[in-house]
Amino acid sequence: MSKADTVFQVRSDGISAEGVRDQYADGKAAKVWEIFIGDKKSRTENYRNFLVKKLRENGVRRILDVACGTGVDSIMLVEEGFEVVSIDASDKMLKYALKERWNRRKESNFDNWVIEEANWLTLYDDIQHLLNGGFDAVMCLGNSFAHLLDNYGDQREQIQAIRNFERCVKPGGLLLIDHRNYDNIMNTGATPAKCIYYNSSHTTDIKTSVLYIASKPALVTLDYQISTGKGEVSEFRLSYYPHKLKVFEEILRSIFRDAPSHETYGDFKPLDRVIQPAFYIHVIKKASA
Numbered sequence: 535m536s537k538a539d540t541v542f543q544v545r546s547d548g549i550s551a552e553g554v555r556d557q558y559a560d561g562k563a564a565k566v567w568e569i570f571i572g573d574k575k576s577r578t579e580n581y582r583n584f585l586v587k588k589l590r591e592n593g594v595r596r597i598l599d600v601a602c603g604t605g606v607d608s609i610m611l612v613e614e615g616f617e618v619v620s621i622d623a624s625d626k627m628l629k630y631a632l633k634e635r636w637n638r639r640k641e642s643n644f645d646n647w648v649i650e651e652a653n654w655l656t657l658y659d660d661i662q663h664l665l666n667g668g669f670d671a672v673m674c675l676g677n678s679f680a681h682l683l684d685n686y687g688d689q690r691e692q693i694q695a696i697r698n699f700e701r702c703v704k705p706g707g708l709l710l711i712d713h714r715n716y717d718n719i720m721n722t723g724a725t726p727a728k729c730i731y732y733n734s735s736h737t738t739d740i741k742t743s744v745l746y747i748a749s750k751p752a753l754v755t756l757d758y759q760i761s762t763g764k765g766e767v768s769e770f771r772l773s774y775y776p777h778k779l780k781v782f783e784e785i786l787r788s789i790f791r792d793a794p795s796h797e798t799y800g801d802f803k804p805l806d807r808v809i810q811p812a813f814y815i816h817v818i819k820k821a822s823a
C-alpha cells in the first residue's frame with residue numbers, strides 16, 4: 535500500500551489494491567465522465583484550434599494518445615485525419631472509445647484507429663509492436679498525468695512514466711502534457727469548475743481537499759458534482775498529485791535533454807497573456823537524432 539493510501543482513501547469501493555490503481559474501475563466516474571464532457575463533438579474552440587494548429591505546424595501525422603479515456607480527444611483527431619493510437623489503463627473508460635470505433639467502423643479513419651489497454655509505467659514495453667520508430671507526437675491531456683501519485687515521496691514513478699513517453703516520441707517529435715494550476719489550488723484551496731477542454735452544459739461544482747504529508751502537499755482530492763438533468767446531481771471523486779509548475783518543468787527538462795524547444799501555455803495562451811490559468815499545457819520537442 536502506498537504512502538498516501540495509508541492515510542487517505544483514494545479509491546472508490548470495489549477497486550483492487552494491487553496492480554495499476556485504476557480510479558475509474560468501478561465504472562461510476564466513466565459513466566458520469568460522458569456527461570461531464572458533454573457531446574464529444576463539442577470541444578472548446580480554443581482547445582481544438584490550439585491542438586490541431588500545433589500538430590499541423592509541426593508536421594505531425596501519427597499520434598499516441600496515452601490517456602484516451604472515453605476517447606474524446608482521439609475521436610477529434612481521427613476526424614481531423616490524423617493517424618491515432620490510443621491507450622488507457624482503464625477498461626471501464628476504454629469501453630466507450632471501443633464502442634465509438636465500432637459504430638463508425640465503416641469510416642476508414644475509424645477502422646484504422648488503434649485502441650489498446652496499457653499503463654504508463656510499462657508503456658514502452660506494452661506498445662513495442664506499435665512504435666514503428668516512434669510517434670510524431672505523444673499527448674497526455676485533460677489533467678490525466680496528475681492521476682499518477684507520488685507513492686515513494688521522490689516522484690520516481692512520475693519520472694519513469696515521462697521517460698516512457700519520451701521513448702515513444704520519435705526524434706524531432708513532440709510531447710504535449712498538461713496539469714491543473716496546482717500552485718494556485720494550493721494557495722486558494724479551490725479548483726475552478728470551468729473547463730477549457732469541454733463545452734459541457736452541465737453545471738459542475740468541484741470540492742477540493744488537500745492532504746499534506748510531512749508539511750508538503752501530497753494529494754489533492756476533487757469531488758465533482760455533475761448535474762445530470764431532471765434535478766439530479768451525480769458525484770464522483772478523483773485524486774491527483776499536485777504538480778508544481780517549476781518542478782514539473784524541471785522534470786521535463788531533465789528527461790528531454792537538449793530539447794530544441796519547451797513551451798508552456800496557460801489555458802492555451804502564452805503565459806504573459808493569462809493571469810492564473812486553470813491549466814498549464816507543456817509542449818516539448820525532442821532533439822533530432
Ligand SMILES: C[S@@+](CC[C@H](N)C(=O)[O-])C[C@H]1O[C@@H](n2cnc3c(N)ncnc32)[C@H](O)[C@@H]1O
Pocket residue numbers: 554556557558571600601602603604605606607621622623624627652653654655675676677678679681682731
Ligand atoms: C481525466 S481522464 C481524461 C481522459 C481524456 N484525456 C479526457 O480529456 O477526457 C484520465 C485518464 O487517465 C487514465 N490513466 C490514469 N493513470 C493511468 C496510467 N498509469 N496508465 C494509463 N492510463 C492512466 C485514466 O484511466 C483516465 O481514463
